[in-house]
Amino acid sequence: xxxxxxxxxxxxxxxxxxxxxxxxxxxxxxxxxxxxxxxxxxxxxxxxxxxxxxxxxxxxxxxxxxxxxxxxxxxxxxxxxxxxxxxxxxxxxxxxxxxxxxxxxxxxxxxxxxxxxxxxxxxxxxxxxxxxxxxxxxxxxxxxxxxxxxxxxxxxxxxxxxxxxxxxxxxxxxxxxxxxxxxxxxxxxxxxxxxxxxxxxxxxxxxxxxxxxxxxxxxxxxxxxxxxxxxxxxxxxxxxxxxxxxxxxxxxxxxxxxxxxxxxxxxxxxxxxxxxxxxxxxxxxxxxxxxxxxxxxxxxxxxxxxxxxxxxxxxxxxxxxxxxxxxxxxxxxxxxxxxxxxxxxxxx
Amino acid sequence: xxxxxxxxxxxxxxxxxxxxxxxxxxxxxxxxxxxxxxxxxxxxxxxxxxxxxxxxxxxxxxxxxxxxxxxxxxxxxxxxxxxxxxxxxxxxxxxxxxxxxxxxxxxxxxxxxxxxxxxxxxxxxxxxxxxxxxxxxxxxxxxxxxxxxxxxxxxxxxxxxxxxxxxxxxxxxxxxxxxxxxxxxxxxxxxxxxxxxxxxxxxxxxxxxxxxxxxxxxxxxxxxxxxxxxxxxxxxxxxxxxxxxxxxxxxxxxxxxxxxxxxxxxxxxxxxxxxxxxxxxxxxxxxxxxxxxxxxxxxxxxxxxxxxxxxxxxxxxxxxxxxxxxxxxxxxxxxxxxxxxxxxxxxx
DNA sequence: TTTAGCACTCAAAGAGTTAGAGTGCTAAAT
DNA sequence: ATTTAGCACTCTAACTCTTTGAGTGCTAAA
Numbered sequence: 001x002x003x004x005x006x007x008x009x010x011x012x013x014x015x016x017x018x019x020x021x022x023x024x025x026x027x028x029x030x031x032x033x034x035x036x037x038x039x040x041x042x043x044x045x046x047x048x049x050x051x052x053x054x055x056x057x058x059x060x061x062x063x064x065x066x067x068x069x070x071x072x073x074x075x076x077x078x079x080x081x082x083x084x085x086x087x088x089x090x091x092x093x094x095x096x097x098x099x100x101x102x103x104x105x106x107x108x109x110x111x112x113x114x115x116x117x118x119x120x121x122x123x124x125x126x127x128x129x130x131x132x133x134x135x136x137x138x139x140x141x142x143x144x145x146x147x148x149x150x151x152x153x154x155x156x157x158x159x160x161x162x163x164x165x166x167x168x169x170x171x172x173x174x175x176x177x178x179x180x181x182x183x184x185x186x187x188x189x190x191x192x193x194x195x196x197x198x199x200x201x202x203x204x205x206x207x208x209x210x211x212x213x214x215x216x217x218x219x220x221x222x223x224x225x226x227x228x229x230x231x232x233x234x235x236x237x238x239x240x241x242x243x244x245x246x247x248x249x250x251x252x253x254x255x256x257x258x259x260x261x262x263x264x265x266x267x268x269x270x271x272x273x274x275x276x277x278x279x280x281x282x283x284x285x286x287x288x289x290x291x292x293x294x295x296x297x298x299x300x301x302x303x304x305x306x307x308x309x310x311x312x313x314x315x316x317x318x319x320x321x322x323x324x325x326x327x328x329x330x331x332x333x334x335x336x337x338x339x340x341x342x343x344x345x346x347x348x
Numbered sequence: 349x350x351x352x353x354x355x356x357x358x359x360x361x362x363x364x365x366x367x368x369x370x371x372x373x374x375x376x377x378x379x380x381x382x383x384x385x386x387x388x389x390x391x392x393x394x395x396x397x398x399x400x401x402x403x404x405x406x407x408x409x410x411x412x413x414x415x416x417x418x419x420x421x422x423x424x425x426x427x428x429x430x431x432x433x434x435x436x437x438x439x440x441x442x443x444x445x446x447x448x449x450x451x452x453x454x455x456x457x458x459x460x461x462x463x464x465x466x467x468x469x470x471x472x473x474x475x476x477x478x479x480x481x482x483x484x485x486x487x488x489x490x491x492x493x494x495x496x497x498x499x500x501x502x503x504x505x506x507x508x509x510x511x512x513x514x515x516x517x518x519x520x521x522x523x524x525x526x527x528x529x530x531x532x533x534x535x536x537x538x539x540x541x542x543x544x545x546x547x548x549x550x551x552x553x554x555x556x557x558x559x560x561x562x563x564x565x566x567x568x569x570x571x572x573x574x575x576x577x578x579x580x581x582x583x584x585x586x587x588x589x590x591x592x593x594x595x596x597x598x599x600x601x602x603x604x605x606x607x608x609x610x611x612x613x614x615x616x617x618x619x620x621x622x623x624x625x626x627x628x629x630x631x632x633x634x635x636x637x638x639x640x641x642x643x644x645x646x647x648x649x650x651x652x653x654x655x656x657x658x659x660x661x662x663x664x665x666x667x668x669x670x671x672x673x674x675x676x677x678x679x680x681x682x683x684x685x686x687x688x689x690x691x692x693x694x695x696x
Numbered sequence: 697t698t699t700a701g702c703a704c705t706c707a708a709a710g711a712g713t714t715a716g717a718g719t720g721c722t723a724a725a726t
Numbered sequence: 727a728t729t730t731a732g733c734a735c736t737c738t739a740a741c742t743c744t745t746t747g748a749g750t751g752c753t754a755a756a
Contacts, residue, residue, distance in 0.1 A: 024718050037730050042719065060718050060737040101511075134489065141483045141499050149497070149507070151489050159497070159505050236602040246594060250584035250601060372749050385699050390750070408706045408749050 001051065004036070005044045009053055010077040012045070013065045017310050020243070022062030067274055070287075070309060074272050080318045088322065095326060102295075102331055103155070107233075109303055109323045114234030117316050119307030122290065124263055125229040131156070132188045136180050138173065138214060148214060150221045152189060158224050162217040165210040176211055179204060180218065192222040230260045232306070238283070243308045248283045256281070259288075263302045268292050270317055274309060285309045289316060293324040295331040303327070349399065353392045355382070357401055358425040360393070361413045365658050368591070370410030415622055418635075418657060422620050428666050439670060446678055450503075450643075453678060455581075457651055457671050462582030465664050467655030470638065472611055473577035479504070480536045484528050486521065486562060496562060498569045500537060502648075506569040513558040524559055527552060528566065540570040578608045580654070586631070591656045596631045604629070611650045616640050618665055622657060633657045637664060641672040643679040651675070 011031055015023040025041040028034055034041070045063055048054045053069035056062070065073065083091075094112040096105055106123045113121035131154035139147045144167050150158045168176070183200060197219035204211045238249045258280030262273065268291075275286030289311070290304030304320050305311070359379055363371040373389040376382055382389070393411050396402045401417035404410070413421065431439075442460040444453055454471045461469035479502035487495045492515050498506045516524070531548060545567035552559045586597045606628030610621065616639075623634030637659070638652030652668050653659070 022718090026718080038718095039720095039730050039732090040728085043729090046720080056719090058737060059720095060716090060735090062718065135487070137487055139483070139485055139497070147483075147497070147499060147505060149487070149495070151495065155509065157495060157507050157509065159507060161503065161505065236598075239598045239602065246587050246598065247584060250587055253601070254581070254584060370749090374749075386749095387699050387701095388697085391698090394751080404750085406706060407751095408704085408747090410749065 005048055006077060007034070008041055008044050009048055009065075009069060010073060012048075012054060012063055013069060013073040013077070014314075016064055017312055017314075020310060022057055022064050024062035027062070067277065070274070071272075074313055078314050080314050083318050083322055087319075091319070091322060092326070095323070095330070098330055100330070105327055105330060106231075106301070106303065109327060110231065110233045112323065113303070113305050113319065114237065116319060117305050117307060117311065118237050119305040119311060119316075120235040120238050121233050121303070121305050122259065122263070122288070123231050123233070123303045124260070124301040125231065132186050133184045133192075134186075136177075136184050136218070138177055138180075140168070140173065143167070146214060148217050148221065150184075150218065150225065152225060156225055156229075158221040160217045160221050162213045164213055168211075172208060172211075175207060176204065176214065179207075180215075184218070189222070189225050192226065194219060197222070228260050228264060228301075230256060230263065232256055232259075235306075238286075238306065241308045243285050243310060245284055252281060252283050262288070263290060266290060266292065266302060268299070270321060271304075272313070275306075281306075287311055289313070289320060291320050291324040293331070294328040300328075300331060352384070353396055354425060356389055356392050357396055357413075357417060358421060360396075360402060360411055361417060361421040361425070362662075364412050365660055365662075368658060370405055370412050372410035375410070415625065418622070419620075422661055426662050428662050431666050431670055435667075436670065439667070440674070443671070443674060443678070448678070450679055453675055454649065454651065455579075457675060458579065458581045460671065461651070461653050461667065462585065464667060465653050465655060465659065466585050467653040467659060467664075468583040468586050469581050469651070469653050470607065470611070470636070471579050471581075471651045472608070472649040473579065480534050481532045481540075482534075484525075484532050484566070486525055486528075488516070488521065491515070494562060496565050496569065498532075498566065498573065500573060504573055506572050508565045508569050510561045510565040512561055516559075520556060520559075523555060524552065524562065527555075528563075532566070537570070537573050540574065542567060545570070576608050576612065578604060578611070580604055580607075583654075586634075586654065589656045591633050591658060593632055600629060600631050610636070611638060614638060614640065614650060616647070618669060619652075620661070623654075629654075635659055637661070637668060639668050639672040641679070642676040648676075648679060 008028060011028050011034060012023045015027060015031075025038040025045060028041050028045075029036065029038040045054060048069075049056065049063065052066055053072060054063040055066050057064065091112060094115070095108050100108070103125065106125055110121040110123045113119070131152040133150065134153045135149070135151040137149040137151075139149065141147050141161070144164045145161060146164065146168075147159055147161050150156075180200070197215055200218075201212045201215045204215055232253075235249075235253045238244055238253075239246060241249075258278075262278060262280040270289065270291045273288045275281055275283040275288065278288075281288065283306070285308060286306055287309040288304065288306050290302045292299050292302045294300055303324060305316065307316075356376060359376050359382060360371045363375060363379075373386040373393060376389050376393075377384065377386040393402060396417075397404065397411065400414055401420060402411040403414050405412065439460060442463075443456050448456070451473065454473055458469040458471045461467070479500040481498065482501045483497070483499040485497040487497065489495050489509070492512045493509060494512065494516075495507055495509050498504075528548070545563055548566075549560045549563045552563055580601075583597075583601050586592055586600075587594060589597075606626075610626060610628040618637065618639045621636045621638075623629055623631040623636065629636065631654070633656060634654055635657040636652065636654050638650045640647045640650045642648055651672060653664065655664075
């Protein structure tokens, strides 16, 4: 495995990414940085195929990269094109500044990625692990009907309506509000557990049995809180990718199962996962490129794209890297309190 | 246009729905309930073609129904197969009972329809036209940070966080809460307008300029409220329908524009619309079958399917009818006030 | 009015051909 | 010991030609 072979592998991957067609020896030999004949390249390509980096769709066709080929290319071979100052300032413009609310920052990043890469953008909105409950409210809204509201330090707002057996009088409501305020305020989202709520149900029932639905409601809300929020935007772009199976894409759009976990288990730095290699998001021939951003010194979420395996890694990876860095920088502002911007809940 | 011709038309449509192939005179003549020769049928078919109910893909092929052919079949000719008791209880099982939350009921209905018909299911979640604002709250949650909460009589809960320039003191908060309570409580969702909020901004600003973000927030929430909630599930099924143009299906999945309006303008009872005939959802050769369900005596939403024009109307229509009836029944409980069940809002 | 018979039409499927891109191998050149 | 030119070979994609058979419309008899 000499350096010329690696160079040829890189060239094949580059060409394949550029054209989408299997790449032949002749095409490679014509490239500027390759100075050997087609025959030599043919020999090397045969060797690369032997090693499992390339494959042929059929005998008389050119070569395309295998998974390992892509992997090697991404890890070692490609040389990412550094962002020009214009590109950087374009991204800066799309992203927003220090005063842009965090959620919007993430949304903007997603929009920028969709726009620039023409792929679907994936963002996770803050890993909730580090946030604490900052407010709990119980609001009477109708006959035996109460809306409970849970707000966390990182800005999540969850609400839920609960119907009780009886209406609460002022004193009872007061009692309950105090009790949960006492028990939940300042508790970190990670600490919340079903056992904890079970204890609360017990304690509250001692005072008044019919309060338990409210606690159960809180318990459900807390489960929602613990779920990472994942947004995929621009997923329609994937439908116009002919190398992706439309069926699989639509299924993915409808239920983005598993992706969240997949992102959770990601390390820091740029990560590339191939759809066909994971069972969590199984769009064949697709590729997920993500990186984590930080808030202060804590991982706060990830952001990246899903596209065909044949995406322009060279170009896209620097974009994602720049965005995560910038976001990390923007989020690590002076303010330590919540920056909330926009939230909705619908229910019938 | 004698009754034999109608019988033949019905038979052609039935056969075409069953097989998906153009139907020839011979195939019809073999059917049990047809006792004339192929030649006779040929003559009648030619006549039906003349009348615009049938057409030939090409000279030497059988006949397929035209739009008018389908229309006549659906309106007059087909005889829907009544649901067996097993089918009914199967549906009941999939749907849920009196204690199933409304939102889940609708979701279940959609899931059942996708499962049974192998088509995409369309459901709208409560036509908001009839609901009124039942509660408005402003909750301080952090430094200059307030969460506003809007609850309607049909159970929608919307919330949003707003950051103000200054913190409000108790008196100011009191004033604002009273003011909006006064102005919004009991107002029907339909009446809410931007002008109305503009006036409120003006009035409130007279008291304290920096309150206006809160009013703007309310305005945004009210816009969300006015949007009908439309869900299309199982749309991947449409991609495996070869009579539908994949491209058009994909476009439809991307933006389900117009469908909402189309459903809005539907009358009561089963409605069948052909994709190619409407410009709002323009999947050629597709068919939309919907019916409205009611809550108490008000229309509360619609539910149905989108499939190829060649769907088994005979079988599917009774299913949709049964589901809407059952849902209407389940939703028209004793309670007249809100039944809210589950609601979340997430935000950072 | 209905039916049998028959000539006619046309799409779909299969067979055969061609063109071209790309390969692997061999033998000569460096 | 590599590298290269040359060449025979392979395989797909596109095209044409032929065949097949389902289905028709028309005519004349029942």
